[in-house]
Amino acid sequence: MSISSAFDSGAIEVVSLADHRDIQLRIKADNASEFAQWFHFRLQGAEGLPVTLRFLNAGNSAYPEGWTDYQVVASYDRQHWFRIPSEYDGQVLSTQLTPAGNSLYFAYFEPYSDERHLDLIGFASVSDKVKLEPLGQTLDGRDMTLLRITDSDSKTSLAQKKNIWLTARQHPGETMAEWFMEGFLERLLDGDDPVSRVLLERCQFYVVPNMNPDGAARGNLRTNSVGANLNREWQAPSLERSPEVFLVRQRMLETGIDLFLDVHGDEALPYNFVAGCEGNPSYSPRLETLENAFKAAWIAASPDFQDRFGYGRDEPGQANLTLATNWVGEHFDCLAYTIEMPFKDNADLPDPVYGWNGERSKKLGESVMQPILAVLHQLR
Numbered sequence: 001m002s003i004s005s006a007f008d009s010g011a012i013e014v015v016s017l018a019d020h021r022d023i024q025l026r027i028k029a030d031n032a033s034e035f036a037q038w039f040h041f042r043l044q045g046a047e048g049l050p051v052t053l054r055f056l057n058a059g060n061s062a063y064p065e066g067w068t069d070y071q072v073v074a075s076y077d078r079q080h081w082f083r084i085p086s087e088y089d090g091q092v093l094s095t096q097l098t099p100a101g102n103s104l105y106f107a108y109f110e111p112y113s114d115e116r117h118l119d120l121i122g123f124a125s126v127s128d129k130v131k132l133e134p135l136g137q138t139l140d141g142r143d144m145t146l147l148r149i150t151d152s153d154s155k156t157s158l159a160q161k162k163n164i165w166l167t168a169r170q171h172p173g174e175t176m177a178e179w180f181m182e183g184f185l186e187r188l189l190d191g192d193d194p195v196s197r198v199l200l201e202r203c204q205f206y207v208v209p210n211m212n213p214d215g216a217a218r219g220n221l222r223t224n225s226v227g228a229n230l231n232r233e234w235q236a237p238s239l240e241r242s243p244e245v246f247l248v249r250q251r252m253l254e255t256g257i258d259l260f261l262d263v264h265g266d267e268a269l270p271y272n273f274v275a276g277c278e279g280n281p282s283y284s285p286r287l288e289t290l291e292n293a294f295k296a297a298w299i300a301a302s303p304d305f306q307d308r309f310g311y312g313r314d315e316p317g318q319a320n321l322t323l324a325t326n327w328v329g330e331h332f333d334c335l336a337y338t339i340e341m342p343f344k345d346n347a348d349l350p351d352p353v354y355g356w357n358g359e360r361s362k363k364l365g366e367s368v369m370q371p372i373l374a375v376l377h378q379l380r
């Protein structure tokens with residue numbers, strides 16, 4: 001038997017492989033910070049053996065509540081990822097199965113690889129609706145890429161168009177966020193889709209499908225290569241510590257923003273939900289009306305979205321302005337939402353075989369067009 005993780009987003013520490021009924025592992029911390037939650041590795045040589053994998057330090061991970069009712073994700077072919085029965089006793093996460101093949105991959109959630117990320121940029125960049133803007137590079141030398149998307153033949157002038165920004169995967173282990181972006185981009189660039197056609201006629205979209213390509217490739221949960229949690233860098237980003245935010249924010253200041261969506265995954269809650277700007281100093285009835293209209297339209301568009309469960313609301317004026325959503329909402333006085341998807345499943349529409357996964361994230365990304373369309377006339 002062997003375990004390996006020397007591949008894109010691979011991460012695990014092997015404590016003991018001596019007994020296939022008690023494979024002992026440790027979840028690895030991000031390369032330059034304490035956050036530990038993401039894992040992705042390959043087990044070979046265990047075909048037909050009843051194996052038990054035990055993650056010894058699950059109780060000391062970044063979000064221990066993420067393991068309650070969580071099922072580990074696995075795949076033989078790296079295309080089809082399914083859930084395997086798992087248990088959490090308050091310290092150790094255990095999972096058991098008898099591999100039907102000699103090579104089996106395990107992950108915290110269905111991975112979204114750097115190659116797939118580059119393919120997504122490539123797919124979008126050949127559309128005549130898309131202008132690819134290289135923003136600069138990360139600390140590991142990866143490209144930060146912005147996709148500017150609109151219908152340049154439309155009757156609406158560029159100055160009249162609404163500027164809509166979407167960013168995803170500031171937290172690199174939240175791979176569902178880039179699956180969401182794939183669904184969003186595929187629908188937005190579908191020339192037969194009437195909603196997309198109207199949106200491209202009236203809006204200019206600015207899309208960053210992966211805000212943290214270094215952290216993603218390194219198999220980090222939450223930080224970039226120097227340990228920066230990018231979603232705490234928005235007030236004072238720097239090229240030395242958080243060039244990803246610095247470069248994107250600089251471009252935002254040039255374009256202005258009428259609507260901002262920042263896509264994430266939540267370890268604990270088994271629901272899709274949004275978190276808004278109610279704690280911002282300049283939050284107003286206008287923004288509250290926009291938030292409620294957006295949520296109502298999304299609930300109508302997709303049974304996978306709901307507004308009963310989510311984060312507690314910030315007290316007035318108490319928002320943390322280092323978060324992207326709060327900073328953008330405050331600076332641009334615009335509708336700004338953090339979108340959260342589950343690592344576990346949507347408890348309103350559970351799927352015991354797959355749980356929440358890449359494909360379902362894509363469908364949710366497609367569905368977000370509808371609430372954008374619904375609030376368009378009220379944005380400014």
Ligand code: ZN
Pocket residue numbers: 171174264265
């Ligand atoms: Zn996040």
